[in-house]
Amino acid sequence: MGLEDIRARIAKAEAEAGRDPGSVTLIAVSKVQPPERVEAVLQQGHRCFGENRVQEAAGKWPGFRDSFDGIELHLIGPLQTNKTRQAFELFQAIHSVDRPKLANTIARIAQEEGHCPDLFIQVNTGEEPQKAGILPADADAFIAECRDMDLPVQGLMCIPPVEEEPSLHFALLAKIAARNGLAGLSMGMSGDFERAIALGATHVRVGSAIFGERVAAHPA
Numbered sequence: 179m180g181l182e183d184i185r186a187r188i189a190k191a192e193a194e195a196g197r198d199p200g201s202v203t204l205i206a207v208s209k210v211q212p213p214e215r216v217e218a219v220l221q222q223g224h225r226c227f228g229e230n231r232v233q234e235a236a237g238k239w240p241g242f243r244d245s246f247d248g249i250e251l252h253l254i255g256p257l258q259t260n261k262t263r264q265a266f267e268l269f270q271a272i273h274s275v276d277r278p279k280l281a282n283t284i285a286r287i288a289q290e291e292g293h294c295p296d297l298f299i300q301v302n303t304g305e306e307p308q309k310a311g312i313l314p315a316d317a318d319a320f321i322a323e324c325r326d327m328d329l330p331v332q333g334l335m336c337i338p339p340v341e342e343e344p345s346l347h348f349a350l351l352a353k354i355a356a357r358n359g360l361a362g363l364s365m366g367m368s369g370d371f372e373r374a375i376a377l378g379a380t381h382v383r384v385g386s387a388i389f390g391e392r393v394a395a396h397p398a
């Protein structure tokens with residue numbers, strides 16, 4: 179547990195997969211964590227964090243940004259279109275692009291603002307009705323649609339079903355990315371990030387294994 183341990187495990191997984199050291203970005207998922215735990219990780223020099231709610235991030239990160247330089251924030255949870263502009267102000271990357279309406283809104287605001295966060299398209303690899311994400315069968319068309327809008331799509335993201343072996347989902351995501359020429363793969367959490375790295379993850383989203391269990395105000 180803790181940042182140093184996770185960094186060491188990532189380095190080991192990179193080596194075992196024959197991947198370059200540092201080829202995997204660690205997104206420390208700080209949602210719901212008490213500020214002192216987040217500050218401790220900032221003090222250790224880590225700068226890349228993930229949040230799943232725009233509102234929560236807006237309350238917490240401007241303050242940390244006053245005290246620490248170089249913070250990079252990733253939005254890893256669902257984005258309502260009416261919060262898109264606020265998301266542009268806070269986040270350097272959005273991992274939850276999951277529907278045409280949102281892609282359209284992002285394209286319009288990118289035009290107006292003259293910049294756009296890095297984008298990952300979320301794929302619902304388990305085809306779970308309650309889960310966000312484009313269905314695997316619709317992914318190629320949606321990726322093409324986003325590219326037609328000149329959106330900076332870096333890669334794909336998935337959250338595998340809780341009850342299933344995640345490797346099958348990581349492999350599916352990697353396959354969809356490869357056939358679409360996308361390099362980024364946002365996959366792997368506390369319980370499975372090593373398996374995700376073995377299958378090509380470029381961004382792992384690790385929360386509880388760094389910060390400790392979340393106080394269950396609002397879980398994932």
Ligand SMILES: *Cc1c(COP(=O)(O)O)cnc(C)c1O
Pocket residue numbers: 207209230254255337367368369383384385386387398
């Ligand atoms: C909360 C969350 C994570 C981190 O989960 P842990 O199991 O605590 O590592 C990763 N990805 C998403 C999308 C999340 O919402």
